[in-house]
Amino acid sequence: MMDSANDVANMLNGQNGHQNADMNVDETQQSEETQATQTADGNSQPLSQEEKESHLFGSLHPCNPAQQRLDLWRTRPRITIGRRGDNDFVLHGGKVSNLHAEILWDGKTDVSSCVKIKDMNSTNGTFINGHRLERGTYRILRQGNEISFGSRSSDNANDDYRYMFYHLAAGSPKTGLYAHYDLGPELGRGSFAIVYKAMSKTTGQWYAVKIIQESRRTGRDDASNSSNVNLQREIAIMRQLKHPNICELKDVFICDNNEINLVIELVEGGDLLDHILQGRVTSEADARHITYQLCDALAVSDLYDADHRLL
Numbered sequence: 001m002m003d004s005a006n007d008v009a010n011m012l013n014g015q016n017g018h019q020n021a022d023m024n025v026d027e028t029q030q031s032e033e034t035q036a037t038q039t040a041d042g043n044s045q046p047l048s049q050e051e052k053e054s055h056l057f058g059s060l061h062p063c064n065p066a067q068q069r070l071d072l073w074r075t076r077p078r079i080t081i082g083r084r085g086d087n088d089f090v091l092h093g094g095k096v097s098n099l100h101a102e103i104l105w106d107g108k109t110d111v112s113s114c115v116k117i118k119d120m121n122s123t124n125g126t127f128i129n130g131h132r133l134e135r136g137t138y139r140i141l142r143q144g145n146e147i148s149f150g151s152r153s154s155d156n157a158n159d160d161y162r163y164m165f166y167h168l169a170a171g172s173p174k175t176g177l178y179a180h181y182d183l184g185p186e187l188g189r190g191s192f193a194i195v196y197k198a199m200s201k202t203t204g205q206w207y208a209v210k211i212i213q214e215s216r217r218t219g220r221d222d223a224s225n226s227s228n229v230n231l232q233r234e235i236a237i238m239r240q241l242k243h244p245n246i247c248e249l250k251d252v253f254i255c256d257n258n259e260i261n262l263v264i265e266l267v268e269g270g271d272l273l274d275h276i277l278q279g280r281v282t283s284e285a286d287a288r289h290i291t292y293q294l295c296d297a298l299a300v301s302d303l304y305d306a307d308h309r310l311l
Ligand SMILES: Nc1ncnc2c1ncn2[C@@H]1O[C@H](COP(=O)(O)OP(=O)(O)OP(=O)(O)O)[C@@H](O)[C@H]1O
Pocket: 187, 188, 189, 190, 191, 192, 193, 194, 195, 208, 210, 247, 264, 265, 266, 267, 268, 270, 271, 309, 311
């Protein structure tokens, strides 16, 4: 059982060479030297940060320099946090409840890896990015979320138990969508897909990523040969479609779990339907202009015999 945040940090420094925010330069250098792998010719090579942290599913980095970094070990997928001594992490703040929150990891080490936090009916609340969780409820913890155990009091700087969450279980992806794109907020949902705003890691340019689940598209979990052939055909057609009123397909990723990720041109400004419902199409001339653009795009897609539902 880990007794306190300090004990955990000390243990990590001693046994695993993990660095605290307040570790001095000499100690840091020494820790990097001791964390080396032996190559065949006897030379040692420093471990990458990812290798050094391969025993962790996440870590909590304090915003308050008086606090220690909290490392979340893979061997302990359920971690309790609170003021009482029997918690995995003991935080002594006046606004921290005896049992304040728990953090749960689903044990996965690929991009589907998920970490969640539960507020354990704390008196002063658990906050994610400044928003208080309802007592006893859960949230998914995402990379970069700020977690606060109890609200920060303005008159006592030490009573600041805010931490930045790092999700380490999945490592950095080497292939697939997540190797090339960082996903941003959800843009919307359709019958088959959830669409996210996404940024190319190489160019910094924004796109829309349509994540299509096989089960939503075909009603089955496994991809049949015929549905795969149809999909490949549709993708081939979409790649060829070039029209100012059709979002250009930039990239396609087909995952092992039959999920399909389409990276397409981002169109900002919202849905046409919302536009109409909000009364922003006011004149016949507006309606004519929109209808013309729709028909023009459909005419081009018809030339390729494309499936309009996928467009
Ligand atoms: N290229 C894009 N740029 C910006 N937002 C998009 C883009 N594509 C889709 N969206 C948003 O995502 C939502 C879902 O899109 P999707 O294409 O999956 O479904 P749909 O065409 O709206 O509905 P259905 O699947 O029922 O035909 C859209 O309503 C829109 O808000």
